[in-house]
Amino acid sequence: MRMKSLMLGLLAGVSAVATVQAADLQIVLGDTGTGLQFLQGQIERYQAANPEDKVTIVPMPSSTSDQFGQYKLWLAAGNTDIDVYTTDVIWAPQLADHLTDLTEATKDIIGGYFPAIVESQTANGKLVALPSFTDAPALYYRKDLLEKYGKSVPKTWDELAATAKEIQDGERAAGNKDMWGFVWQGNAYEGLTCDALEWVKSSGGGQIVEPDGTISINNEKAAAAIDRAKGWVGTISPDGVLAYGEEESRGVWQLGNAVFMRNWPYAYGLGNGDDSAVKGKFDVTTLPIGAEGDAPAATLGGWNLAVSKYSPDQEAAIRLVKFLSSPDEQKRRAIEQTNLPTLVATYDDADVAAKAPIIPLWKDVFLNAVPRPSGPTGLKYNEVSSLFWSAVHDTLSGNGTGAENLELLEAKLTELKGDAW
Amino acid sequence: MTAEATAGTVVRTHPQIQSDLMKSRVAAAMWFLVPMLVALAIVAGWPLLRTIYFSLTNTSLNNLYGGDFVGFKNYLSWTTLKSGRTVFSGLLVDPAWWNAVGNTLRFAVISVTLETVIGMIVALVLNAEFKGRGIVRAAILIPWAIPTIVSAKMWSWMLNDQFGIINDLFLSLGIISQKVAWTATAETAMTAVLIVDIWKTTPFMALLILAGLQMVPKDVYEAAKIDGVHPVKVFFKVTLPLVRPAVMVAVIFRLLDAMRIFDLIYVLTPNSKATKTMSVISRENLFDFDKFAYGSAQSTLLFLMIAVMTGLYIWLGKVRFDGGDR
DSSP: OHHHHHHHHHHHHHHHHHHHHOOEEEEEEEOSTTHHHHHHHHHHHHHHHOTTOEEEEEEEOSOHHHHHHHHHHHHHTTOSSOOEEEEETTOHHHHGGGBOOOTTTTTTTGGGBOHHHHHHTEETTEEOOEEEEEEOOEEEEEHHHHHHTTOOOOSBHHHHHHHHHHHHHHHHHTTOTTOEEEEOOOSSSHHHHHHHHHHHHTTTOOOSBOTTSOBOOOSHHHHHHHHHHHHHBTTTBOGGGGGOOHHHHHHHHHTTOEEEEEEOTHHHHHHTSTTOTTTTSEEEEOOOBSSTTOOOOEEOEEEEEEEBTTOSOHHHHHHHHHHHTSHHHHHHHHHHHOOBOSBGGGGGOHHHHHHOTHHHHHHHHHHTEEOOTHHHHGGGHHHHHHHHHHHHHHHHTTSSOHHHHHHHHHHHHHHHHTTOO | OHHHHHHHHHHHHGGGOOSHHHHHHHHHHHHHHHHHHHHHIIIIIHHHHHHHHHTTBOOBTTBTTOOOBOTTTTTOEEEEOTTSOEEEESGGGOHHHHHHHHHHHHHHHHHHHHHHHHHHHHHHHHHSOOTTHHHHHHHTTHHHHSOHHHHHHHHHHHTOTTTOHHHHHHHHHTSOSSOOOTTTSHHHHHHHHHHHHHHHHHHHHHHHHHHHHHHSOHHHHHHHHHTTOOHHHHIIIIIHHHHHHHHHHHHHHHHHHHHTOOHHHHHHSTTOTTTOOHHHHHHIIIIISSOHHHHHHHHHHHHHHHHHHHHHHHHHHHHHHHTSOO
């Protein structure tokens, strides 16, 4: 016991000294593609401007579900080591209790951000994270292959499936045995919730739980949308798609082995990299719709920077967060990483339009963005999402039809909801 | 484990000790044990009691100290509807939990059985005299020495359907006609997990059995050889009964280990219903979902199951010691 208090005393002494002299910051990040390298560059620029602060990056796995478990554990334990968290757009209500309110610190800059995104990061009147970039997926297509087969860009999911099948079969007959029509994210994790929400929403099947808290998922259109996706597995998409996350589908795509891909904007820049087999051969558009009259849907994603309430260096941590989301850094991020800015002005920047033409294009996609039901379901969102992706994954693996699984899902969600979310 | 076994031996032999010297020796031994017992109480006893306590409350991870006592509600509770129908809820009637229990038991039984058989074969081979035996013995331990997270990640790339070496190998050999998504489909997910676990833990099994084999006196074999007994018969009538205690210990250790399997499945197939085990599902409730108390209840049940198995093992061990050859 004495040993312990002695050590605590020592630790307290060390951190007290640290606050006086310089802040020692730890930032956690789980990212896809080259996100980590980019952050390293950002940190170097930050340290050049603030030589008194020392910043260390703690890398995390790229699956958001994996990250969340670890972050929640750290925060619940009041971990003082991690100062800045990169948080997914859906986490705000669940982590709000442990994060610093940034309202006061950002009041002079917050007006430049998209109000809808700021709203998503506000929980109980507290701004818990500063939006660093936003995300809305799109349909990537191989323009060279569509041209070769005389096909137009598909408008509906059925058109997509037909085109994908024809090109896939044609290419395989021509000797490319590894060719697939369409790759997406089918593993049982948060990503599948995003993909499936798009199929359902774009077919007029609602958004699982509506903003007012009503459970709407058990309907014919939603069931048909999921059954349609089941029809892709093994025909235009590899069986393994049921274990794919973002990076696995990008792997297949970037080797030139897929006609279509559903993915986030980060894949655009990487796909045009020098080591990419599809460099200059593809383009992006909004995701397809169910039938004439439906509107396309893209799940709203995005990453934010939050300061832990338990960080001993609040001031420096906020300084870092503001630096990383500043106009200059967002512009750089847009050009180098093809991540969508959260500042309205960056979309109209001439440099961005010239060097990353995808960004202004994405404004259309972004306008169709649909949020996941993390707002209405609050603390229970993760379980809602897990129940939803399990129901979808079951259907995709042939374990019951869409209608059967959605009926069961509705019952489970109703039980989970109880009197109120 | 060791602590209980040692303490048990001390207590059982105690009545026979008469001399003062022995008495003071036993007292000294107890004092030597105290630091370890205290350490155990801090790192194992206290967290265990906390978990059991949490399982009887409605604690959430956001507010660890603000939970209210709710009795056994997390385990089983019921409400009677107006129509007179009684609806049960709680862990004991949760199909997801029983699915996890089934997965765990299936995994434990299949993996330990196969590991024992293969481990025995490997041990027999390693027990034979041949050149370079030392190197082979060291080499075979490598899978066991690699941290599970690393080997699971390695295997998950090898089993990847598009880029994985396993599919490539099997395709070129003509064993499969098209790429198999090993970890994605429910039918192959458990097989994939079993393959990796067997690859990893067979060396451990082999080593423990090998230790047992080396205790078998050589003259028994010589006698059997002179009598012209068939080698297969020698194995079943001589080798197997003599190494049985070693095998038993190894099997129990592995079984307890397999019951709490977590890391391998968490990396390889974290959300597949076909492979979710008790540890995986309880972690999910504890941290991913806002159900800390419910997850604690699952951890408590898992602890009880393993405790019963350990008790059974100690009991079986005791019977064997007291009753001579069993």
